[in-house]
Amino acid sequence: MEQMAVAHLDVDAFYVAVECLRRPELARQPVVIAGSSPRAVVTTASYAARRFGVHSAMPAARARRLCPQATFIAPDFPAYRAASAELMAIVRSHVEQVEVVGLDEAYLDLRALAFPRAAMRRLLADLRQRTGLVCSVGIAPNKLLAKIASAECKPAGFLTLTRAQAAARFAQRSPALIPGVGPKTTERLAQLGIHTIAELRAAPAGHLQRRFGARLGAWLEAVAQFRDERPLQPVRVARSESRERTFEQDIRDPERLHSELAQMCEQLCERLVAHDRRGRTIAIKVRFADFRTITRARTLPRPTADRSQVARVAAELLAGEPISAPVRLLGVRVENFARGEDQAQRGGVRAQERQPPLPLEAGWQAQA
Numbered sequence: 001m002e003q004m005a006v007a008h009l010d011v012d013a014f015y016v017a018v019e020c021l022r023r024p025e026l027a028r029q030p031v032v033i034a035g036s037s038p039r040a041v042v043t044t045a046s047y048a049a050r051r052f053g054v055h056s057a058m059p060a061a062r063a064r065r066l067c068p069q070a071t072f073i074a075p076d077f078p079a080y081r082a083a084s085a086e087l088m089a090i091v092r093s094h095v096e097q098v099e100v101v102g103l104d105e106a107y108l109d110l111r112a113l114a115f116p117r118a119a120m121r122r123l124l125a126d127l128r129q130r131t132g133l134v135c136s137v138g139i140a141p142n143k144l145l146a147k148i149a150s151a152e153c154k155p156a157g158f159l160t161l162t163r164a165q166a167a168a169r170f171a172q173r174s175p176a177l178i179p180g181v182g183p184k185t186t187e188r189l190a191q192l193g194i195h196t197i198a199e200l201r202a203a204p205a206g207h208l209q210r211r212f213g214a215r216l217g218a219w220l221e222a223v224a225q226f227r228d229e230r231p232l233q234p235v236r237v238a239r240s241e242s243r244e245r246t247f248e249q250d251i252r253d254p255e256r257l258h259s260e261l262a263q264m265c266e267q268l269c270e271r272l273v274a275h276d277r278r279g280r281t282i283a284i285k286v287r288f289a290d291f292r293t294i295t296r297a298r299t300l301p302r303p304t305a306d307r308s309q310v311a312r313v314a315a316e317l318l319a320g321e322p323i324s325a326p327v328r329l330l331g332v333r334v335e336n337f338a339r340g341e342d343q344a345q346r347g348g349v350r351a352q353e354r355q356p357p358l359p360l361e362a363g364w365q366a367q368a
Helices: 014-022 060-066 077-094 116-131 143-152 163-169 183-191 197-201 207-212 214-224 254-274 307-319
Strands: 006-011 031-034 042-045 071-073 098-102 105-109 135-140 158-160 240-251 279-288 293-304 327-337
Touching: 006 116, 006 143, 014 031, 014 042, 014 077, 031 060, 042 060, 060 071, 077 098, 077 105, 077 116, 105 143, 116 135, 116 158, 135 143, 143 158, 143 163, 163 197, 183 207, 197 214, 207 214, 240 254, 240 279, 254 307, 254 327, 279 307, 293 307, 293 327, 307 327
Parallel strands: 031 071, 135 158
Antiparallel strands: 006 105, 006 135, 031 042, 098 105, 240 327, 279 293, 279 327
């Protein structure tokens, strides 16, 4: 019998749950967390709102059309961070080794617990009593399967899965079930006649590596078997820092774009200096009005957090890219941090820093 070594704990509709604790009359009602600007997108939605087709990352305007009776609330991130800190403190009082991967989720190392299922049920009860938050938990031999299990049993679920059980349970499900297999990879697999996890698992040895390359192909072969060798990382290390902005109105004027980019570089470098981080690679991201997205990067001989240097390189990268259409979003990123200067990020890790084990569909990887 495989050891149930890892739990994945995920708060159900976290931002909505925090708002409902402040406004109990909203419980079990359609609630949508979203900004009010014309370009705002849905941060999260209650399960009552999801029944109307509302989901995260949907344009808020469309969510209002789908569910006009919903209560729309602007995000209150200071409140969410405070609730997360309280939540994770309670989690750590029950389990020693915890890897926080977001404000609302964490992996827990269960290997030292004699009765892991009972321990997790006690934790869930304690969290609900002390914070009012409801969580779902998946327990499995590894992080990949634990995350799949917690997603599968939402809301307020508790699911334990071995790899053999998962293979049987998910045989006819799409490979998109697997964290990290995004729409583009799913489409490429379908073109090869692979539509289910069972078909992915049955692919001849080496076939996926020939089609997808050695690294991605080997990863697909492993996750099709629900294998995952990644250890828990109780202290998560920042590998990059970025700033980006979606404009309320598309911008075509190059001077305006350079001005916006300079402001983002200043904000970014202030944070880098505050956390004693320096990086060698500077990158920009440009998303046009038609959602075509490009990224450009340059690696320097030495790491830097100097605002003028980061701004100069970012400006040169932007100047080298013809602005052929109005720009919807602009971003800058510093990565490839100097060895020994990475700082641990505890507690609230931004959503974009969450894994999958291989970043197949990451926004900063998107190309035109």
